[in-house]
Amino acid sequence: MAALPDLGWSGRTVWISGASRGIGLATARLLAELGARVVGLDLHVSTELSSCAARACELDIASSPAVSALAEELCAAELAPDALVNNAGIARDAVSWKLDDESWQRVLDVNLSGAFYLTRAAIPQLRARGGGAIVNVASINGERGKFGQASYSASKAGLIGLTKTLARELGRFGIRVNAVAPGLVETELAADLPAEVRTRALEESLLGKIAAPDDIARAIAFLGSAWAGHITGHVLRVDGGQYL
Numbered sequence: 450m451a452a453l454p455d456l457g458w459s460g461r462t463v464w465i466s467g468a469s470r471g472i473g474l475a476t477a478r479l480l481a482e483l484g485a486r487v488v489g490l491d492l493h494v495s496t497e498l499s500s501c502a503a504r505a506c507e508l509d510i511a512s513s514p515a516v517s518a519l520a521e522e523l524c525a526a527e528l529a530p531d532a533l534v535n536n537a538g539i540a541r542d543a544v545s546w547k548l549d550d551e552s553w554q555r556v557l558d559v560n561l562s563g564a565f566y567l568t569r570a571a572i573p574q575l576r577a578r579g580g581g582a583i584v585n586v587a588s589i590n591g592e593r594g595k596f597g598q599a600s601y602s603a604s605k606a607g608l609i610g611l612t613k614t615l616a617r618e619l620g621r622f623g624i625r626v627n628a629v630a631p632g633l634v635e636t637e638l639a640a641d642l643p644a645e646v647r648t649r650a651l652e653e654s655l656l657g658k659i660a661a662p663d664d665i666a667r668a669i670a671f672l673g674s675a676w677a678g679h680i681t682g683h684v685l686r687v688d689g690g691q692y693l
Contacts, residue, residue: 456674459484463673464523464530466510466567467537468502469495471636472586475662476534476669477501483670488528490519490567491537504528510537510563511555520570529574532673535564535608536586540638545599553600560604565611572619580623582673585612586665587628587684589692605630609684616682625681627672632688634660655690 463480467473468489474497481487481501489502492509499505504523509515523529538560541552564585575581590598591605609628616626633639633650639659650659668687671677686692 453483456483456670456676458670458674460486461531462486462488462503462528463532463534464488464490464567464571465534465536466490466508466563467586468505469493469498471638472631472634472662472665472669473534473536474498474501475666476536479663479666479670480673485532486528488523488530510567511558513562513566516563516566516570520567520574524574529578530571530581531575531578532582532584533568533571533575534584534586534669534673535567536669537563538586538604538638540598540601542597542601543599544597548599556600557604557607560601561607561611564608568611568615572624575619575624576622581625582677583615583619583624583626584669584672585609585626585628586669587612587630589630589632589686589688592630592684593692612684613682620681625672625677627677627680627682628684629665629668629672630684630686630688630692631660631665632686632691634662634665636662650691653691654688655693658689660687660689 463485468477469491477487477489478501486503489498489505490508494505587608588605590602591609594602612628
């Protein structure tokens, strides 16, 4: 296996939400390999996450009090963040006239409010440390919309808006804020999609394939690293050209 590049992650503490599987787990593994102290957060902690993280914590990211309490606990344990990856996300797909209130609200609570709560809790620590990096996992469907994904697309569009606003607010403190916007990725979330959705994604991909979680993890590792030190407020599509 080729040696990993030195992106300056060694010794840095990173909080990653939705870290038990998919993109979050791939990111946790990669950043741990790059020398970071990974704090993995998820509603249910997987064995795979526990094996690569310095600390793995159960957290309902949609609960503001729970986020605040855990952030205080981590900081007291000398695990204040140098970087944050807001990856936690769910989807409850239905055409808008069949989308119930609970499904709409839960997707927004996890995908958008959860990212805000965790970011808000991390900002004082990042400021105290003289700067840092935040990477949000958005989606190309937050830019273009998607049939049957009103709640998911709205949440990811909101996350893109939050990314750009935070970049404006936090740049003066040396805190960079960016987002990745994947297309379809081979995750458990995608495994439940109808076959025609996968077929359409393959047709849209200019590279003729669907992304692996590692493809997104590498983009996150770059945006959160010193190599991206003059990049902020950017949305990096990692979609094989699907958006085009």
